[in-house]
Amino acid sequence: MSExxxxxxxxxxxxGAEHRISGEKAFLPLAQYLRYHSSLPGTKVVCAEGDCGACTVLSAKLENNTWSEFQAINSCIAPMYLFDMGSLVTVEGLSEQENLSEVQNKMREFHxxxxxxxxxxxxxxxxxxAEKSACSGKAITEKKARNFLTGNLCRCTGYEPILAAATNLDLSKWKSLSDKYLTDSQKNQFRPLASDSLMIEAGAKKFTAPANFQVATEQKSKSPQTRLVAGATDLGVLHNKGKAFMDDVMSLHKITDTNxxxxxxxxxxxxxxxxxxALENFLEDKLxxxxxxxxxxxxxxxxNQATLVGNVMNGSPIGDSIPALLALDAEVHLQSTKGLRKVALPKFYKAYKVFDVTADEIATGILIPVPGPEWKSKFFKVSLRKDLDISAVTFAALLKVDGNTISDARIAMGGVGPTVVRLSEIESAMKGQAFSEDTFARMGEKVRTLIKPISDLRATDEYRLKVAENLFKKCHIELQQEMTACP
Structure with missing residues (x-):
């Protein structure tokens, strides 16, 4: 890294106050740094898993000399070193000269x-x-308020007062956080730092953030045990619970191409x-x-913190995005000092937490093919709660339908074995079959003989078998409705 x-x-x-953080403090979860080293105890830690939302703060980052918008994040699981060249706002920073902000006033007014x-x-x-709505000029609806609050679980006073506070916000009174905290002065202070690499050590702990892929791959080749960390939404939980530790890690956030x-x-x-x-918004009209x-x-x-690549490389058998990506024939790009290697995602997962990736390779991104209009798709997630819950079963179907005949099929499922799987036998059996209720019912029955789910805290094996069967029926019903509704 000498270059x-x-x-x-x-x-x-x-x-608005600059902090320069090194040594042991750089490895602390953001919430702990705020509470114990910044005298900002308004940020609370309850679950330490990113589930309850008590630790929510606002984060913006300077990328390509442009400030991102402020977004809510969980500070309990995100290590401090991920916020280099960023701007954070806690609940203490929302008020204006000891006057409550519009949000705080409305929460008080509506109890x-x-x-x-x-x-x-x-x-x-x-x-x-409020920040997003004021910027876009769009009114705050109850549905939008519910969506923004899905990560805040406590409802001691009931839902209605909170939603009333949200929907009665007077956005003309909202003081822009971007105008207040994302200043040209801050940008000028950060600009000379943009091309720097980072290396922070504290005892046995080591964090690096290389400035380019060449440096990153050279370092990974020399230290293959180093773990890559992106948003830390999974690794941060494991770290907090003592199941895995982020003591030798690398982040790619200094490499602008990765964004x-x-x-x-x-x-x-x-x-x-x-x-x-970012991906959800980008794909709205493409996938x-x-x-x-x-x-x-x-x-x-x-x-707002988690990444698609992180979800794929974590490789959980219940990873929400993975069945859809398998059905779409996505490929992961892996970079090392030996060059670039592309691996089709259906071939990437070998066994539970065993992947087609070498210790010296870094995932630089994922390519997702966009199927033509002749392909019909349905992706499902089944969990105990609609929002903020780990899946029991995931399902993805991509079907090419000619007239009333299925000419091609790609089916993938998660939560039914040690890895997410492409169901090649089902795919072959569906080809040439009528696009009918009977076909999907038979495929649902057939899938029960091919998958081997387990029982755990989220669901029993029999529940997963029944859900897998029923998802084929659900797929047919929803696609039939969409195809019938098309002009």
């Missing part, structure tokens, strides 16, 4: 305040909604650092069924 300037501290603004643990995070989530999402001749290119929120699935992937706080 680049190497910093051993991160630079971040918190409520939406919870206990002292959950109110600050809820106020931050609603502030994210790129674009349409190419071969499909949608999704860089390694593209968040699920609308995948965009719809991402809406219920997780809470806004999680999706």
């Amino acid at each position: 680049n300037k190497i910093r051993n501290e991160i630079h971040v603004f918190i409520n 939406g305040g919870q206990c002292g643990y959950c109110t600050p995070g809820m106020v931050c989530s609603l502030s994210s909604l 790129e999402i674009k349409m190419t001749a071969d499909g949608v290119w999704v860089g390694a650092r593209v968040t699920l929120t 609308p069924e995948l965009s719809r699935l991402l809406r219920i992937f997780a809470s806004p706080q999680i999706k």
Whole structure:
């Protein structure tokens, strides 16, 4: 890493004040740094898993000399080092010269305040909604308020007062957080730091953020045990619970190409650092069924940090995005000092947590082909709650229908074995069959003989078998309705 300037501290603004953080403090979860080293105890920690939302704060980042918008994130699972060249706003930073913000006033006026643990995070989530709505000029509906609050679980006072506070916000009174905290002065302070690499060490802990892929692959080749971390929405939980530790990690957030999402001749290119929120918005008119699935992937706080590549490389057998990506024939791009390697996702998963990736390779992104209009798609997630829950079973179907005949099929499922699987036997059996209720019912019966789900805390094996069968019927019903409704 000698070719680049190497910093051993991160630079971040918190409520407008610059912080330079190095050593052990850089490895703390953001919430702990705020509470114990910044005298900002308004941010609470309850679950330490990114589930309850009590730790919600607002985050913006400087990328390509442009500030992103402020978004709500969970501060309990995100390590401090991920916020280099960023700007953070906590509940203490929302007020204006000791006057409450419009969100805080409305929560008070409509009696939406919870206990002292959950109110600050809820106020931050609603502030994210107010900031976005004021910028777009769009009114706040109850549905939009519910969506922005899905990551804040506590409802001590009931839903109605909170929703009333949200829908009665006077956006003309909202003081823009971007205008207040994302200034040219801050940008000028950060600009000389943009090309720096980062290396922070504290005892046995080591964090690096290379400035380009060449440096990153060279470092990974020398230290294959180093783990890649993106949003830390999964690794952060494991770290907090003592099941896996982020003591030797690398982030790609200094490499601007990793934030790129674009349409190419071969499909949608999704860089390694593209968040699920950004992807959901980008795919709305390109792969609308995948965009719809991402809406219920997780809470806004999680999706604003989590990445598609992180979900794929984590390789959970219940990973929400993976069945859809398998059915779409997506491919993951892996870079090492030996060059670029492309692996079709259906061949990537070998066994439980065993992937076609070598220790010295770095995932740079994923290419998602966009099927033509002759293909019909349905992606399902089944969980105990609609929002903010881990899946029991996931399902993806991509079908080419000619007239009333299925000429081609791609089917994938998760939660039914040690890995997400492409069901090649089902695909072969569906080809040439009528697009009918009977065909899908028979395929549902057949799938029960091919999958081997287990019983765990989320569902029994028999439940998963029945759900898998029923999802084929659901797929036919919804596609039939859509095809009938088409002019």
